Amino acid sequence: MKVLITGATGFIGKKLLKYLDFSSITAISRVKQADYDNIEWKYFSLETLLTSGTLDGKYDVVIHLAGRAHVMNYDTIDPLAEFRKVNTAGTLNLARQAAESGVKRFVFISSIGVNGNNNIHPFTETDIPNPQEPYAVSKYEAEK
Numbered sequence: 754m755k756v757l758i759t760g761a762t763g764f765i766g767k768k769l770l771k772y773l774d775f776s777s778i779t780a781i782s783r784v785k786q787a788d789y790d791n792i793e794w795k796y797f798s799l800e801t802l803l804t805s806g807t808l809d810g811k812y813d814v815v816i817h818l819a820g821r822a823h824v825m826n827y828d829t830i831d832p833l834a835e836f837r838k839v840n841t842a843g844t845l846n847l848a849r850q851a852a853e854s855g856v857k858r859f860v861f862i863s864s865i866g867v868n869g870n871n872n873i874h875p876f877t878e879t880d881i882p883n884p885q886e887p888y889a890v891s892k893y894e895a896e897k
Contacts, residue, residue: 755779755811759799759847760818762786765862769816779810781819800839808850814858815851817844822888836891844895867893 754776760766761780770780770789779793780786786794795809799819808815821839829835844861851859866889868876884893 754813756814756816757781757808757810757812758816758818760820760862761792763818766818769818779812800843804843804846805850808854808856811854812851812856814860815847815856816860816862817847818862820844820864820888820892833887833890836887837894840888840891841894861895863896864889864892867896 756773756778758766758769758778758780761770762782762784766780770778770792776791777793778791779795781795781797781799783796783798785796799821821836848859848861865876866886867882867884868880869883869889870885871883882893882896884890
């Protein structure tokens with residue numbers, strides 16, 4: 754089984770790589786990473802993958818963990834628009850690429866932030882999404 758993982762160097766991605774046991778894993782990173790057995794690393798920005806026309810390989814599964822979590826220049830006129838470029842439009846483009854390439858499974862890991870900032874009780878699957886921050890709004894829009 755061939756698996757492509759975006760966000761492989763993030764919090765969840767690093768842990769996921771330790772437990773996956775597939776015949777072929779391709780992981781995407783902006784910077785060189787330590788070698789893992791059976792992992793092929795590709796080095797380029799997430800924006801490049803999300804805006805390019807097609808996936809460059811035949812994958813059975815795409816696990817999409819990556820996203821833009823910060824807008825470093827808070828002087829930007831519209832931080833939500835910056836998050837939407839990658840987290841919403843980019844995710845939809847990647848899902849479209851996966852479908853057009855014949856990917857059998859597309860797994861998108863969003864963010865707990867889509868549930869809002871409630872700290873009164875634990876979130877459940879029946880909670881109504883209530884994203885408050887631009888990052889969470891962009892992730893929720895990608896879920897729809």
